Amino acid sequence: MSWRSWRRVRQAVQIAFFVFYIILIFSVVQRRVAPPLADIFFRLDPYSALGAMLASRQWIAKFALALVTVGVTLIIGRVWCGWICPLGSLLEWVSFKKARKRAASISPQWRLAKYFLLATSLALALFGGLTLLVFDPIAIFTRTLTTAILPGLFYAVNSVETALYQVSFLSPALDGFEGLVRGVVIPVEQPAFTQNLAIATLFFGLIALNLLAHRFWCRYLCPLGALLGLLSKFSLFRPVIGTSCTQCTRCAVVCKPGAIDTDPEDFHIMPAECTVCLDCMANCKPGDIRFRYRLKPAQTEEFDISRRQALGALASGAVGVLLLGTDLRLRQDNPWQIRPPGVNEEDTFLSTCIRCSQCMKICPTTALQPALTQAGLEGLWTPLVVPRVGYCDYGCTACGQVCPSGAIPLLTLEKKRSMVIGKASIDRNRCLPWASGMQCIVCEEMCPTPQKAIRLEEAEVIDSSGQASTVKRPSVLRDLCIGCGICEHYCPLEGDAAIRVYDA
Amino acid sequence: MKRRPPISRRTFIKLTATVAAGAALASCTPRQSPTEASTARINPTLPPSPTTETVPSGTSPSTPEQSTPTETSTNPEPSPTTSPAYLAVVHGPDPAAITRAAIEALGGMAAFVSAGYDVIIKPNICTDYHTPEYATTTNPTVVGTLVTMCLEAGAKRVRVMDYPFGGTATSAYATSGIGDAVEAAGGEMHVMIPAKYTWVDIPEGRDITKVKIYPDTLEADLLINVPIAKDHGATRLTLGAKNLMGVILDRDMMHMNLSQRIADLTSLVRPPLTVIDAVRILTANGPTGGDLADVKQMDTVIASRDVVAADAYATTLFGLTGSDIGYITASADMGLGTMDLSSIDIQEITLG
Numbered sequence: 001m002s003w004r005s006w007r008r009v010r011q012a013v014q015i016a017f018f019v020f021y022i023i024l025i026f027s028v029v030q031r032r033v034a035p036p037l038a039d040i041f042f043r044l045d046p047y048s049a050l051g052a053m054l055a056s057r058q059w060i061a062k063f064a065l066a067l068v069t070v071g072v073t074l075i076i077g078r079v080w081c082g083w084i085c086p087l088g089s090l091l092e093w094v095s096f097k098k099a100r101k102r103a104a105s106i107s108p109q110w111r112l113a114k115y116f117l118l119a120t121s122l123a124l125a126l127f128g129g130l131t132l133l134v135f136d137p138i139a140i141f142t143r144t145l146t147t148a149i150l151p152g153l154f155y156a157v158n159s160v161e162t163a164l165y166q167v168s169f170l171s172p173a174l175d176g177f178e179g180l181v182r183g184v185v186i187p188v189e190q191p192a193f194t195q196n197l198a199i200a201t202l203f204f205g206l207i208a209l210n211l212l213a214h215r216f217w218c219r220y221l222c223p224l225g226a227l228l229g230l231l232s233k234f235s236l237f238r239p240v241i242g243t244s245c246t247q248c249t250r251c252a253v254v255c256k257p258g259a260i261d262t263d264p265e266d267f268h269i270m271p272a273e274c275t276v277c278l279d280c281m282a283n284c285k286p287g288d289i290r291f292r293y294r295l296k297p298a299q300t301e302e303f304d305i306s307r308r309q310a311l312g313a314l315a316s317g318a319v320g321v322l323l324l325g326t327d328l329r330l331r332q333d334n335p336w337q338i339r340p341p342g343v344n345e346e347d348t349f350l351s352t353c354i355r356c357s358q359c360m361k362i363c364p365t366t367a368l369q370p371a372l373t374q375a376g377l378e379g380l381w382t383p384l385v386v387p388r389v390g391y392c393d394y395g396c397t398a399c400g401q402v403c404p405s406g407a408i409p410l411l412t413l414e415k416k417r418s419m420v421i422g423k424a425s426i427d428r429n430r431c432l433p434w435a436s437g438m439q440c441i442v443c444e445e446m447c448p449t450p451q452k453a454i455r456l457e458e459a460e461v462i463d464s465s466g467q468a469s470t471v472k473r474p475s476v477l478r479d480l481c482i483g484c485g486i487c488e489h490y491c492p493l494e495g496d497a498a499i500r501v502y503d504a
Numbered sequence: 505m506k507r508r509p510p511i512s513r514r515t516f517i518k519l520t521a522t523v524a525a526g527a528a529l530a531s532c533t534p535r536q537s538p539t540e541a542s543t544a545r546i547n548p549t550l551p552p553s554p555t556t557e558t559v560p561s562g563t564s565p566s567t568p569e570q571s572t573p574t575e576t577s578t579n580p581e582p583s584p585t586t587s588p589a590y591l592a593v594v595h596g597p598d599p600a601a602i603t604r605a606a607i608e609a610l611g612g613m614a615a616f617v618s619a620g621y622d623v624i625i626k627p628n629i630c631t632d633y634h635t636p637e638y639a640t641t642t643n644p645t646v647v648g649t650l651v652t653m654c655l656e657a658g659a660k661r662v663r664v665m666d667y668p669f670g671g672t673a674t675s676a677y678a679t680s681g682i683g684d685a686v687e688a689a690g691g692e693m694h695v696m697i698p699a700k701y702t703w704v705d706i707p708e709g710r711d712i713t714k715v716k717i718y719p720d721t722l723e724a725d726l727l728i729n730v731p732i733a734k735d736h737g738a739t740r741l742t743l744g745a746k747n748l749m750g751v752i753l754d755r756d757m758m759h760m761n762l763s764q765r766i767a768d769l770t771s772l773v774r775p776p777l778t779v780i781d782a783v784r785i786l787t788a789n790g791p792t793g794g795d796l797a798d799v800k801q802m803d804t805v806i807a808s809r810d811v812v813a814a815d816a817y818a819t820t821l822f823g824l825t826g827s828d829i830g831y832i833t834a835s836a837d838m839g840l841g842t843m844d845l846s847s848i849d850i851q852e853i854t855l856g
Contacts, residue, residue, distance in 0.1 A: 030672065032632065032671065032672070158698060160529075161697070165700055179694070182697060183672070183673060188695055189672065364671060364672050364675065391670075393675075394631070394633045394671075395631065395632040395675060395676075395679060438760060439738070440759050441737055442738075442756060444737040445737050445791060445792075446670070448631065448633055448794065449794065450789060450793065450795035450798075451789060451795065452737070452789050456737060492759060492760070
């Protein structure tokens with residue numbers, strides 16, 4: 001098979017993995033049960049795996065798959081980047097004509113940035129912090145789809161339908177469409193997420209950087225690419241330019257990651273930057289670029305991280321831990337810091353959660369929202385239960401099913417129902433029966449515990465019109481409350497609920 | 505050399521057209537307010553009510569003395585030996601058999617369904633928490649049997665729907681067992697479409713005069729209301745009229761004056777047939793349940809054209825009377841049915 005055919009195979013594989021990734025995304029949107037393989041891309045990701053294992057100081061069996069990626073890289077290089085990574089594929093497809101010229105004016109030294117980011121985040125992980133895993137490419141893509149792109153897409157569909165339902169003869173067609181997609185592809189509840197703008201800005205910013213250079217993110221910034229790049233320096237088979245090279249630079253022109261050093265004295269392919277896309281081989285006039293068996297590590301490049309720089313990254317990580325760890329959270333707990341069911345120790349959680357946002361994607365009520373500073377700076381984009389947005393469904397164990405690192409444990413339904421994530425508390429100054437003598441008690445009706453954790457007492461009151469009447473007043477039985485937040489979610493008061501769940 | 509304008513005329517026209525099209529589309533989308541335009545599509549007099557011709561029987565729920573169905577004589581089905589009952593109560597160990605017997609006692613499903621009817625069945629599928637033995641959701645066999653009977657009577661389509669407050673429709677349909685039962689019987693589980701809810705006037709409403717409702721439940725040829733009889737904190741019991749809250753989205757506002765507002769909603773929906781599942785009843789910690797000690801096996805199904813009478817009878821299973829439940833008295837007061845069980849023809853059947 002010629003290199004051109006192989007390149008076509010690669011493009012097909014790329015499309016297949018991308019489509020697979022998108023199907024997986026849709027298969028876990030607001031579901032109660034996750035399909036198998038739902039977290040497969042994260043489990044193949046050695047950056048997240050290494051970070052989580054370093055920070056939580058344990059072997060995480062689910063991440064054993066990442067060894068496959070490491071193994072493949074050690075044999076033939078960054079196949080992950082050129083064949084599999086969905087963000088990498090997207091960045092390859094979104095390319096701008098002038099990017100190659102513009103890239104020429106960017107110093108190759110900038111490639112160091114990704115190694116520095118990798119080293120700093122691993123140093124941070126060594127001290128127990130995983131905050132920098134927000135830059136994992138799979139996490140970036142998944143988080144953006146979850147919090148920004150899919151909610152927007154569903155909102156568009158719902159809005160267009162609302163408009164079209166005004167035209168009565170379209171109703172049967174719309175009903176037919178709805179019957180196919182609602183609850184299958186499009187969730188019943190419209191999702192909404194805080195931070196969607198910030199998360200989308202990061203993502204679209206990365207895409208916009210492609211204006212400056214092809215696969216800008218992959219070249220200069222991606223910490224996973226940096227990790228795989230370091231491994232590629234030792235890969236057994238590497239693309240090597242043969243002796244019949246005329247230095248025509250056609251290969252360098254087509255190379256998206258810019259992995260070919262065109263210095264006439266030392267015209268060579270840099271394995272650490274190469275994404276094994278085969279474009280150079282397919283375009284080589286003499287046809288003399290091929291994989292060659294090498295045991296010796298690849299030569300060092302001017303932008304490789306030096307010992308001094310690595311130590312600098314370690315120091316940055318240490319300083320980062322000190323700064324992140326000594327924000328106000330150290331002295332002042334956030335009373336509304338409610339974590340998903342089964343999460344007990346906050347510190348353990350922060351050093352195991354890889355910030356992938358899978359839990360937020362699957363939560364059927366969209367109760368899980370990305371934190372900004374509610375859990376300290378360290379907890380950026382970790383999941384928090386926000387009951388006013390959604391409650392923790394008493395019949396659901398979905399978040400534990402999709403968590404790749406086990407930060408949210410996989411629980412049986414029975415076990416999950418006994419997990420206390422917070423405690424509800426009633427503000428009698430705002431609660432309708434308590435404050436205004438009005439009938440309400442929605443909270444008691446919604447309470448899912450078999451022996452209701454909200455008790456009603458009848459009381460003679462003067463109602464808001466001055467008449468004597470009897471109302472039922474709710475109070476929380478603290479021992480029975482599991483903090484699911486459905487009471488807070490459905491409390492009919494405007495704005496904040498009169499019953500709120502506090503961190504227990 | 506001619507200087508090109510910063511934007512060509514053609515481009516300008518194209519842009520303007522795009523913006524105009526976008527604006528036109530955007531202006532079609534109603535915001536979440538009860539505008540006149542969005543209510544115009546629904547005729548509130550359409551739902552089956554004693555005064556319209558859409559009800560296949562001439563029975564008026566509020567006038568029991570006229571309870572002879574006019575169309576039973578033209579039925580292809582064998583006519584029952586006795587005259588159709590106003591209220592049927594059937595006991596027996598087989599939920600399918602007692603459901604069937606209760607409908608037969610009312611004159612058979614053919615008294616309600618004509619060929620080609622589009623039927624909606626509204627069970628109580630309030631959460632996705634528990635399986636049917638916990639008596640928090642309507643018995644799947646009862647619902648499945650009703651689907652079968654509607655199709656036997658010639659219905660072209662039978663859809664079953666509810667909007668759970670705990671979990672999503674798809675998960676609650678699965679856990680309750682209703683999804684499987686309905687699909688096995690040839691019916692459709694319908695996920696209610698958020699974009700479809702429409703503001704509708706309640707002409708007879710005493711406390712609320714407008715509600716945002718799922719229009720299909722008003723437009724269907726027949727709505728069968730199939731609640732499960734169970735305990736409820738705010739109203740003591742949730743029965744037929746209370747079950748109708750599943751067809752509206754904003755249930756928070758209902759709780760301000762729950763009893764009257766349920767009656768107001770009932771005056772709009774007026775279910776032509778109510779079948780109360782009392783195979784198992786939940787006697788405490790409702791409506792969510794979860795403790796088998798609160799479940800009582802009653803092996804009973806109650807059916808009537810009159811939701812108020814059916815609800816009033818169901819209270820007796822809990823040792824109460826209709827006057828103990830606010831929405832029953834409020835509905836009776838509005839003339840939506842009778843809660844006086846001594847004035848109506850009740851046919852009680854026990855199957856072996």
